[in-house]
Amino acid sequence: MQPFTYMRPATTAEAVSAFAGAGEGARYIAGGTTLYDLMKLKVERPRHLIDVTAIAGMDAVATEGEVMRFGALAPMSAVAADPVVAAEYPVLSEALLKAASQNLRNMATIGGNLLQRTRCLYFRNPGGATFACNKRQPGSGCSAIGGLDRGQAVLGISEACTAVSPGDWPVALTAMDAVVEILGPGGTRTLPVVELYRLPGATPHLEFTLDTGEIITAIMVPKTPAGTASTYHKIRDRESYAFALASAAVALELEGDRVTRARIALGGVATRPWRAVAAETELAGTRLTPEAALAAGHAAMRDATPGRHNAFKIELGARTVADALLIAAERSRA
Numbered sequence: 001m002q003p004f005t006y007m008r009p010a011t012t013a014e015a016v017s018a019f020a021g022a023g024e025g026a027r028y029i030a031g032g033t034t035l036y037d038l039m040k041l042k043v044e045r046p047r048h049l050i051d052v053t054a055i056a057g058m059d060a061v062a063t064e065g066e067v068m069r070f071g072a073l074a075p076m077s078a079v080a081a082d083p084v085v086a087a088e089y090p091v092l093s094e095a096l097l098k099a100a101s102q103n104l105r106n107m108a109t110i111g112g113n114l115l116q117r118t119r120c121l122y123f124r125n126p127g128g129a130t131f132a133c134n135k136r137q138p139g140s141g142c143s144a145i146g147g148l149d150r151g152q153a154v155l156g157i158s159e160a161c162t163a164v165s166p167g168d169w170p171v172a173l174t175a176m177d178a179v180v181e182i183l184g185p186g187g188t189r190t191l192p193v194v195e196l197y198r199l200p201g202a203t204p205h206l207e208f209t210l211d212t213g214e215i216i217t218a219i220m221v222p223k224t225p226a227g228t229a230s231t232y233h234k235i236r237d238r239e240s241y242a243f244a245l246a247s248a249a250v251a252l253e254l255e256g257d258r259v260t261r262a263r264i265a266l267g268g269v270a271t272r273p274w275r276a277v278a279a280e281t282e283l284a285g286t287r288l289t290p291e292a293a294l295a296a297g298h299a300a301m302r303d304a305t306p307g308r309h310n311a312f313k314i315e316l317g318a319r320t321v322a323d324a325l326l327i328a329a330e331r332s333r334a
C-alpha cells in the first residue's frame with residue numbers, strides 16, 4: 001500500500017485550498033466506494049486524500065424556482081427516495097435505483113458517481129496481470145481492442161480506447177440538460193453535465209474536463225414539461241445489480257400521441273454519456289408508434305462501430321431506446 005496523507009476540511013473553500021496546498025497526487029474522496037477499490041487494485045495511487053464528507057450543507061436537495069438543486073454529497077439512496085424527485089423526475093430516481101446495491105447507494109454520493117472511472121477489465125487490471133491500457137498507462141496500448149470486448153463501447157470509441165462510461169446517473173442527467181456547479185482555485189463556474197466528459201481520442205487517460213483541484217459542489221436539473229413522461233431503462237446481465245449493457249434515459253413531451261420534443265441519452269454502449277440527437281430529431285412531430293420508436297432506436301445507434309464480441313449492443317441499444325420511449329409515452333397517459 002502506498003502511504004497517503006488524509007485531510008477532512010469543513011468547507012468547500014478549505015477543501016480547494018487543501019488540495020492546492022497538498023500538491024501532486026492529491027485527490028478528493030467522498031463515499032470512497034470506487035476510489036478505495038481502485039487504490040486496492042493499485043490502479044489509483046493518490047498521495048493525499050481530501051475527504052469532503054464533513055462539509056456541512058453539501059448534501060442538501062432543494063427546489064429553487066424552476067430548478068432542482070442537488071448537493072454533490074447527497075447519497076444516491078437519499079436522492080432516489082426524495083418524494084419530489086420520484087414524482088417529478090422518475091428518470092432520475094430510476095437511474096439511481098438501478099445503479100449498484102442499496103448498501104453501496106447509502107455510501108456513494110451523486111457527485112462521486114459522476115466521476116467514477118470505467119469498469120473495463122483491462123483498465124482495472126485485476127490481480128496485477130499485464131494488460132495494456134492507454135487509460136491506466138498512457139501510450140501502453142489497449143488489450144481490449146481485439147481482445148475480450150463484449151462489454152466495450154460501440155459509440156465514441158477511438159483506436160486508443162473503447163472503454164464504456166459506467167455511470168447511470170450521468171446518462172439521466174445528460175437527457176435532462178443538467179448542469180454541474182464547480183468550485184476551483186479560480187472561483188465558481190457551471191458546466192453542462194455532458195461537457196464534463198471527454199471522448200477518448202488519442203488521450204483516453206484524460207477523462208474529465210475538470211481543472212486540477214476543482215470540486216463539484218452541486219448538480220442542477222431544470223424542470224421540464226415532460227413531467228412524469230420519463231424513464232430510465234437499463235438492460236444488464238444480472239437484474240439484482242450490474243452495470244448496463246445498454247441503457248436509455250428518455251423524457252417526452254407529447255400532444256396526444258405525437259411527439260413535440262424527445263430527450264434521449266444512452267448508457268452502456270458509449271465512451272461517455274451519449275445524447276442521441278439524431279433520434280430526437282427523427283422523432284419530433286411524429287406519432288409514437290412501436291415502429292417509430294424502433295426507428296428512433298436505430299437512428300440512435302447509427303454511428304456505432306462493433307468490435308469482435310459486442311455487435312449485439314447495436315440492436316440491443318436500439319431496442320432499449322424503443323422500449324424506453326414506449327414506457328415514457330405510457331406514463332404520459334397515466
Ligand SMILES: Cc1cc2nc3c(=O)[nH]c(=O)nc-3n(C[C@H](O)[C@H](O)[C@H](O)COP(=O)(O)OP(=O)(O)OC[C@H]3O[C@@H](n4cnc5c(N)ncnc54)[C@H](O)[C@@H]3O)c2cc1C
Pocket residue numbers: 027028029030031032033034035036037052072073076098099100101104107108109110111112113114115116166167168169214215216217241242243244
Ligand atoms: C459492486 C459495485 C457495483 C456498482 N454498480 C453501479 C451501477 O450499476 N451503476 C452506477 O452508476 N454505478 C455503479 N457503481 C459505482 C458507484 O455508483 C460509485 O462507486 C459511486 O457512485 C461513487 O461515489 P462515491 O461518493 O463513493 O465516490 P468516491 O469513490 O469517493 O470518488 C469517486 C471519484 O470522484 C471524485 N470525487 C468524489 N466526489 C467529488 C466531488 N464532489 N468533486 C470532485 N471530485 C469528486 C474522487 O476523487 C474519485 O475520483 C457500482 C460500484 C460497485 C462497487
